[in-house]
Amino acid sequence: MRSRSTVLETAILGLLNSSPLHGYELRKQLGELLGPFRAFSYGSLYPALRALQERGLLAGLEQSATPRRTRTASAAATKPTRSRIVYELTLLGRDYLADLLSSSGPAAWEDENFDVRFALFGQTDAETRLRILEGRRSRLTERLEAVRQSAARTRHRLDEYSAELQRHGLDKVEREVRWLDDLITHER
Amino acid sequence: MRSRSTVLETAILGLLNSSPLHGYELRKQLGELLGPFRAFSYGSLYPALRALQERGLLAGLEQSATPRRTRTASAAATKPTRSRIVYELTLLGRDYLADLLSSSGPAAWEDENFDVRFALFGQTDAETRLRILEGRRSRLTERLEAVRQSAARTRHRLDEYSAELQRHGLDKVEREVRWLDDLITHER
DNA sequence: GTTAGCATGTAAGGAGTTACATGATTTT
DNA sequence: AAAATCATGTAACTCCTTACATGCTAAC
Numbered sequence A, B: 001m002r003s004r005s006t007v008l009e010t011a012i013l014g015l016l017n018s019s020p021l022h023g024y025e026l027r028k029q030l031g032e033l034l035g036p037f038r039a040f041s042y043g044s045l046y047p048a049l050r051a052l053q054e055r056g057l058l059a060g061l062e063q064s065a066t067p068r069r070t071r072t073a074s075a076a077a078t079k080p081t082r083s084r085i086v087y088e089l090t091l092l093g094r095d096y097l098a099d100l101l102s103s104s105g106p107a108a109w110e111d112e113n114f115d116v117r118f119a120l121f122g123q124t125d126a127e128t129r130l131r132i133l134e135g136r137r138s139r140l141t142e143r144l145e146a147v148r149q150s151a152a153r154t155r156h157r158l159d160e161y162s163a164e165l166q167r168h169g170l171d172k173v174e175r176e177v178r179w180l181d182d183l184i185t186h187e188r
Numbered sequence C: 001g002t003t004a005g006c007a008t009g010t011a012a013g014g015a016g017t018t019a020c021a022t023g024a025t026t027t028t
Numbered sequence D: 001a002a003a004a005t006c007a008t009g010t011a012a013c014t015c016c017t018t019a020c021a022t023g024c025t026a027a028c
Helices: A007-018 A023-034 A042-054 A091-102 A111-119 A126-154 A160-187 B007-018 B023-034 B042-054 B091-102 B111-119 B126-154 B160-187
Strands: A058-063 A084-089 B058-063 B084-089
Touching: A007 A023, A007 A042, A007 A084, A007 A091, A007 A111, A023 A042, A023 A084, A023 A111, A023 B126, A023 B160, A042 A058, A042 A084, A084 A091, A111 A126, A111 B160, A126 A160, A126 B023, A160 B023, A160 B111, A160 B160, B007 B023, B007 B042, B007 B084, B007 B091, B007 B111, B023 B042, B023 B084, B023 B111, B042 B058, B042 B084, B084 B091, B111 B126, B126 B160
Parallel strands: none
Antiparallel strands: A058 A084, B058 B084
C-alpha cells in the first residue's frame, strides 16, 4: 500500500469535492476549514496540486481570468489575460477520496490527521464518524494511562515546573476525551 | 544573529546543565522533561549532540562502560568494553545556555518553544519567567481575537463539523489563557 | 500612479522521523 | 541459548516553511 495521503492532500481533495477551485481560493478555504492558524503556504500548496494532478486525482483547467466587473458590457472581447487554473476531482480522484473518507484506522485518529478527518465529517458516513471518534478516544485514554504511569515513576525526582507542565498536559487530554464523549453520544 | 536553537538543542543543553549524561540516558530524561510523547528519536538526538559539540558547546568524554554490578569485587580488571560517551557543557556552552534562558522574546512564546522554555523555568530567573508567561498570554489572546473575527466572517457558509472544530479550538486556547493567568498570579 | 490584493510558481532549507546497521550486556 | 535492553550511529525521506521571482488587476 502506498503511504497515506498527507493532511494537506486530504484537505485539498475534501474541499475540491464540494466545488472546483483554483489554488489561491483553495488556500483561503483551507484556512476556514481547519482554522486560520493551520493555513498552508503557497510553497506547499502548489506543488501538492501538481503532485495530485500527476497521480491523476485532479484535473486542472486553465481559465482566462474573467474580470469581476467589466466596465464595458462587451463580453466577447476579453483577451486571455493572466489566467488561473481551476482544479477539480477526476473520477479516479472521487474514488480515491471516497476510499480515504471511509477509512477509520489508526491513521485517522492520530494527532496529525484527526483534525482534517473531523473537518470532513460532513462528507463521511455516520458509522465511520463514530469509529473514528471512538478510535481517537481510546488512543487518548491509552496515552493518559501511559503518562500517569510515567508520572508515578518519576514524581520524586521531577522538577516543579516540569511537573506542572505534565499536569497541564494531562488536563488537556482529559478535556479532549470529554469533548469526544459528548460528540459520541450526540452521534447516536 | 544565527538562527535560534531548536527545541531539541535547548532541551539537551538544559538537561546537561544539571548533570553530564550520555545519549541514551539523555533521551529518557528528555521524555520525562517534556512528557513521554515528545520523546525524540535517536536519529535526531545523536546528530544534535555532534552538532553541539562541533559548535564547542558540549564536550564528549568517552567512558568505558562500568558494569552496573560487578560479580567479582576486583575493580581494576574491567577491560574497556563497549563505551559510552558522556556529554557535558563547556564553559562556552554554559554561557550560551545562560543567554538562551534569559531571553524572553517571541521565540520563547511560540508553540514550538514555549514548552521547553517552561520546562526549564527551574533554571530561569523570576523576571524572565514572568515575561515569557505574559508574552505567551498576549500571543494567545491575539490569536483568540483573530479566530473570533474569522469565525464571525465565515459563520454562515461554515460546515457543521468545521464549526465545532473551531469552537473546540477556541475553548482550548481560552483554557490555556486561564492556566497562564494562574501561573502569572502565582509568580508574584 | 502607487498601493493592495490576486494569482502562480521555484529553490533552498528546517526540524525532525523511520528504517537500517551494529554490537555489548543482562536477564530469563 | 534466546530475548530484552543498553548504546551509538547513518541514510533516506517527510512534510512543510521561507524567501524569492513574476506579473496582472482593482482601488484609492
